[in-house]
Amino acid sequence: MFLPLLRRRGLTPGAWVAHEGVLHGGLPYLAVGQGPPLVVFSGFTAEHANPTGAARRFSLQPLRPLARHFTVYLVNRKPGVQPGSTIADLAGHYAEALERAFTGPVALMGISTGGSIAQQFAIDHPQLVRRLVLVASACRLGPGGRRMQRELARFTLAGQPRRAWAATGPRAGRHHRRQPTVCGAAVACRAQDAP
Numbered sequence: 001m002f003l004p005l006l007r008r009r010g011l012t013p014g015a016w017v018a019h020e021g022v023l024h025g026g027l028p029y030l031a032v033g034q035g036p037p038l039v040v041f042s043g044f045t046a047e048h049a050n051p052t053g054a055a056r057r058f059s060l061q062p063l064r065p066l067a068r069h070f071t072v073y074l075v076n077r078k079p080g081v082q083p084g085s086t087i088a089d090l091a092g093h094y095a096e097a098l099e100r101a102f103t104g105p106v107a108l109m110g111i112s113t114g115g116s117i118a119q120q121f122a123i124d125h126p127q128l129v130r131r132l133v134l135v136a137s138a139c140r141l142g143p144g145g146r147r148m149q150r151e152l153a154r155f156t157l158a159g160q161p162r163r164a165w166a167a168t169g170p171r172a173g174r175h176h177r178r179q180p181t182v183c184g185a186a187v188a189c190r191a192q193d194a195p
Contacts, residue, residue: 018060020050023097026078032060033067038107039098040074041114041121043136044149048077070107091121098128105130112136113149 019031028050040063045051051059063072078093094117098106107130110118115137122129141149148168155164 018056023075024100025093025097026080027075027093027097028078029073029075030056030060031071031073032063033069033071035068035070036107037102038066038070038072038109039102040072041094041108041110041118042074042076043112043114044152045076048079048081050076087117087120088124090117091124094121095125095128102128107131107133109133109135110137116141 017032020029021031022028028048030050042059050056059074063074066072075094075097077090081090081093105128108118108121108128110116110121110133112135115134116139118132118134119137119139122132138145151167152164155161155167
């Protein structure tokens with residue numbers, strides 16, 4: 001896009017430049033935009049690194065409108081997360097990083113699995129959260145979600161990334177019946193629904 005079009009849309013050229021870095025503990029991030037911080041916990045990824053190429057464009061595109069008002073930090077999980085790590089462990093990694101990176105509470109958005117981590121983060125570290133937004137997230141994984149994540153992990157570990165991501169899509173076959181999914185801009189979990 002050229003400069004006059006960016007200005008008509010209320011953006012400055014810097015809002016479209018992605019900056020790359022690593023937070024304390026090795027959590028990789030991409031930052032785009034200008035304004036107060038909005039930290040986004042990314043969804044499940046095969047690699048705990050900043051995306052590149054088309055994956056980077058795909059990851060940043062839905063966040064670009066937010067860059068008009070915020071510096072959006074898309075933060076991934078740290079590399080080398082140990083097998084058996086819990087959502088609370090991951091929330092703790094984020095807490096250590098955000099305590100060192102920001103001077104006060106931040107607006108926080110969690111997408112998909114990042115939303116599950118963001119919920120735990122808000123429970124365990126409320127002093128670090130100004131606002132919480134959940135996108136396409138739930139308070140727990142159902143049997144289908146667990147099966148999908150196991151398949152994604154299995155194919156990723158086998159070095160088959162395309163097959164891994166194919167495992168996350170709708171199943172092929174005439175006799176497959178789709179199960180409803182929970183998806184929304186904000187999902188709340190009542191205590192009696194918790195596992």
